[in-house]
Amino acid sequence: MKRKLVVEAKGLSKRFGDVVAVESMALDVAEGEIFGLIGPDGAGKTTLLRLLATVIPPTAGEAWVLGKDIRREAEAVRAKIGYMAQRFSLYGDLTVWENLNFFADVHGVGGDERGRRLERLLAFARLEEFRHRRSQQLSGGMQKKLALACALVHQPRLLILDEPTTGVDPISRREFWDILTDLHVEAVTILVSTPYMDEAERCSSVGFMYGGSLMVRDTPEHIVGMVPNTLLVAHLLPTASGRLPIREAQNVVKVLPGILEAQVYGDKLHLFVKDAGMALPVIRGALQQAGVPVSSLMPARPHLEQAFIYLLGKRDGEVHE
């Protein structure tokens, strides 16, 4: 059975003067997905999210969000979604609890349900002990969690989050994603943009935006699977002086037959090969002959980032296959 679409866009475009920020975009997001939007600065990610959140109107095209038309029913869309902008606005001189109540008022959340719901959100965001603290005195990570809680007061079925974890410390970032995972388990749909590739790996589906369009959109597994070559990771042993002979190893390996790419990656070497079975003994032999001691040489799953580099290169006709 096909799942219900929460976002459906066709030919969606936005121009700012001569600049095309979003170009004739088609996008379907099914209920319950965590859809991650990645791409460089200026690719159009924020504009796309603003269009879907009805913050700005499109220049052309159409889109439905939770079944509502973003042009004609913008008010209805806004009432149904939770949206967290990159520069979200909390009231700095209000406490955590007051901020939550303010947003509950804005969304007309009242009655017996209200207190219980706000308490639950407070617990959810792990902010119970900071209830009476002014929001300007919270750490960056806590402010983000509070902003998320405020975006959830009306129990939206779709959350639109624009780089919600940028600049947040690793522990808060993890907690933030734990909260998103809990929402995902409750079948809330999440549209999130991020500059971090490791966060993209956590999404059920990823769209790579480039120059106003989606270049790829698939599950992380499938995107990584689009790389036809095998990645081998080589760890080396340090020489007597304590240095790792990575460059030496790269120079030895990169000229061997069957090696498509040999990249230094910190304290290891990443090798893309066509056929791991054939390449492994050749690489081992060549390194041994050159006197470069190898501690391990093993196939590994490429990173999403490497998959995008491959796909961009292929599009630009720079890839050897």
Added chain:
Amino acid sequence: MVRSMNDLMDDAGFAVIVEGLTKKFGDFTAVDDIAFHVLRGEIFGFLGPNGSGKTTTIRMLLGLLMPTEGQMTVLDFQVPGQAEQVRLRCGYMSQKFSLYEDLTVAENLRFFGRVYGVPPRRLRRRSREIIVMAGLAGRGNELTRNLSGGWRQRLALGAAILHDPDILFLDEPTAGVDPVSRRQFWDLLYTLADQGKTIFVTTHYMDEAENCHRLAFIHRGRIVATGSPQTLKQTQMSGEVLEIEVDCPEEALRSLKTDPTFTEVALYGRRLHVVVPEAVGARAQIQHLLGAVGVSVSRMVVIPPSLEDVFIARVR
């Protein structure tokens, strides 16, 4: 003390030695008694969240900020005492690439060359080299504002090395550029390191830190671990990471989260990552738990932890 630090530097080829470094701003301790060293020709990553003390440390190493306490030696010079000598031999590139938008590529290089006091003839030669190195050939007359993020970033790096410095300080250099440009940038850094230049780079991107030869984790002004990415993963991680593939990841997640043994349970696409005290016992426990709720496991393997896993294990 000073003498022994110099001896150490000569013997092993250290580019930076920091001992007992502290910086207080009023009541707030931004950098709290840190010590580390950087080898010559090494790419050294200073990794930590925003506000952890990274930029404060760089500013002290450059002699722009007086330490409250501690010793710093950069390229055999004492800082801040001999900071002037250091400044001539170091390049600096900040997060907000400090280029003039309304100047062309060539004009920006000329401007920064003069700032660094590079003689005109040498400057012409260096500019040509750098334009080639940064992949900007044929774009010398283009306005900087029309360059994409990746090109601008490589130009900013070029401007920082016009005077052929021995050490480069890069403060969050790759924020907001696309993956291909990021890769090209790192390849440039490896080339510079090969030429013997030392590179000190700060980042809050945990996955990017994998690019460094060696790292220091900084958290709330204190260094919590140092070593190569591989060493950190092998020695600083408490517990192991299991990657699990199941038929119903949401149900599996719900069930594993109810068990306090598993401090970290995360969904990665359709896979689960679970941090466990030790894999052997945990496997059986997970099989049992998931079996009880009717979830079947198709694959369960130990995977290397990410640097973020290690960082979190260290600071929690």
